[in-house]
Amino acid sequence: MLPVGWLIAAVVVAVLLTMWITFTLTRLDRLHARVDAAQAAMDAQLVRRAAALLHVAESANSGVPAGRRDEYDGIAQRALAAGDAGHERQGVENAVGRAVTELAELPEPLRPDAADELREAAARVLIARRFYNDAVRDTRALRARRLPRLFRMAGRRELPEFFDIDDTLPVPTRVDPPTRH
Template structure:
C-alpha cells in the first residue's frame, strides 16, 4: 500500500496536469474563435474594398477611360463573386484588386473625391484586418506547434489555419500630408 504522502502528491500532480490541459484546451479554443472572427472581419473588409472599387468604376463622373472602367468593373465583380474562403483563389483575386487600386493612384486627382475617400478608407481597413487575421493565425499556430498540445491532439480535427498574404503594401493613400484632426498641425515632411 502507498503511503499517504505519495498518494496526496500523485493526486496533486494529477490535478495540476488536468488544470494545465484544461487551460491549454480553453486557450486553443479561444484562439480558433479569434481566427474565425478575424477571418469574418477580413472578409467583410475585402468585400467593402471591392464594392468601393466597383462603385468608383461605375460612376458616370469617374473620368476613367471606358476600357479602364470596364477592366475595374470586371476585377471588382470577380472579387465579389468569390463565395467561400478559398485561400488560393481569394488571394489571386484580391491581388488583382490591389493592383487595380494601386494603378488608380496616378489618376486620383481626376476622380470624384467621395469615391476616392471611400476607396482609400476601404484599402486601409483591409491592411488592418489582414494584420489582425495573420496575428491570430500566428498565435494559434504557435500554441498548436508546442509539444504537449501536439501529442495530446488538443486541437482535435480542426485544420491548421493558414496566413493570408496579399499585395496590399501600396495602399491607395490620401496624400503625403496626414490630417490628424482639428487643432493639430501637420508635421513637416522629412
C-alpha cells in the same frame, strides 16, 4: 502500500495536469474562435473594398478613364464572386489591390469622394488582414507546442492558414491648401 506523501504528490500532479490541460484547451478554443471572427471581419472588408472599386468603376463621373472601366468592373466582379480564403482568392484580391493603387496614381485624380472611399476601404483591409494573421500566428504557435500536439488538443480542426496579399495603401492624392483672401 504507498506512503501518504506519495499519494498526496500523485493527486497534486494529477490536479495540476488537469488544470493545465483545461486551460490549454480553453485557450485553443478561444484562439480558433478568434481566427473565425477575424476571418469573417476580413472577408467583410475585402467585400467592401471590391464593392468600392465596383462603385467607382460604374460611376460615370468618378474620374476613371472610360477605356479602363470594364477592366476594373471585371476585377471587382471576380472579387465579389470569390469563395473562401484560399490561394485563388488571394490572387483575385491582389488584382483588386493593384487596381486600387492604379486608380490612386492616375494622372487625372479621381473625384475626392471616390478616392476617399477607395483609400478607406484599402486601409480597413490592411487592418483586418493584420488582425487575422495575428490570430493565425497565435493559434499555430500554441498548436505547435509538444504537449498540445501529443494530446491532439485541436481535435480535427484544420490548421489555419495565413492570408497574404499585397495590401499596400494607395498614395493619397495631393490636395492644394485653401488660399486666403
